[in-house]
Amino acid sequence: MQxxxxxxxxxxxxxxxxMGTGKTTLGRHLAQTWRRRFIDTDHEIERSARMKITxxxxxxxxxEFRRLERDWVENHMPAGGAIVATGGGxxxxxxxxxxxxxxxxxxxxxxxxxxxxxxxxxxxxxxxxRTENPLERIRELLAIREPAYLKAGISVxxxxxxxxxxxxxxxxxxxxxxxxxx
Ligand code: S3P
Numbered sequence: 001m002q003x004x005x006x007x008x009x010x011x012x013x014x015x016x017x018x019m020g021t022g023k024t025t026l027g028r029h030l031a032q033t034w035r036r037r038f039i040d041t042d043h044e045i046e047r048s049a050r051m052k053i054t055x056x057x058x059x060x061x062x063x064e065f066r067r068l069e070r071d072w073v074e075n076h077m078p079a080g081g082a083i084v085a086t087g088g089g090x091x092x093x094x095x096x097x098x099x100x101x102x103x104x105x106x107x108x109x110x111x112x113x114x115x116x117x118x119x120x121x122x123x124x125x126x127x128x129x130r131t132e133n134p135l136e137r138i139r140e141l142l143a144i145r146e147p148a149y150l151k152a153g154i155s156v157x158x159x160x161x162x163x164x165x166x167x168x169x170x171x172x173x174x175x176x177x178x179x180x181x182x
Pocket of ligand 1: 017018019020024042053086087088089090125126127128
């Protein structure tokens with residue numbers, strides 16, 4: 001088998017879920033322990049657009065940001081061997097849950113609105129939460145997005161779990177799903 005052959009690579013682990021559910025923190029941690037490549041889609045998009053996310057939203061609009069996210073998944077996601085933390089809205093548009101599933105094992109991280117609000121309160125790259133009442137906004141958006149997250153991946157709850165516990169839970173799901181993919 002040639003090096004780099006798609007079939008020789010373990011499946012990607014793709015983390016989806018709302019802002020503040022810990023996709024990046026967990027993804028980095030797992031990449032370090034499994035010695036895999038870590039990719040953060042927000043970072044990839046900022047790098048290729050040479051713009052900060054807040055500027056893309058402000059100057060080009062959310063629709064353009066979503067187009068960049070889809071383009072990255074369709075054309076730049078590695079065939080395997082990577083751990084990918086996605087932006088919170090990436091999995092939501094029509095067809096994205098199915099597309100993501102075709103690219104790897106998808107795990108959807110969940111947290112309560114209160115936990116998310118606490119974890120995101122100091123963030124600077126989340127224009128969607130720059131509002132008078134972020135908790136209310138989180139509740140609304142989460143209710144809209146929940147079905148897509150559930151459709152995209154196997155759910156894992158992050159509340160009340162520290163990083164090693166969460167990593168263990170996700171690793172179990174990944175091993176099982178990888179086996180089932182054959
Ligand atoms: C977004 C989540 C952010 C970032 C952008 C939009 C969303 O990523 O992609 O601000 O629509 O939920 P994180 O989930 O990493 O915060």
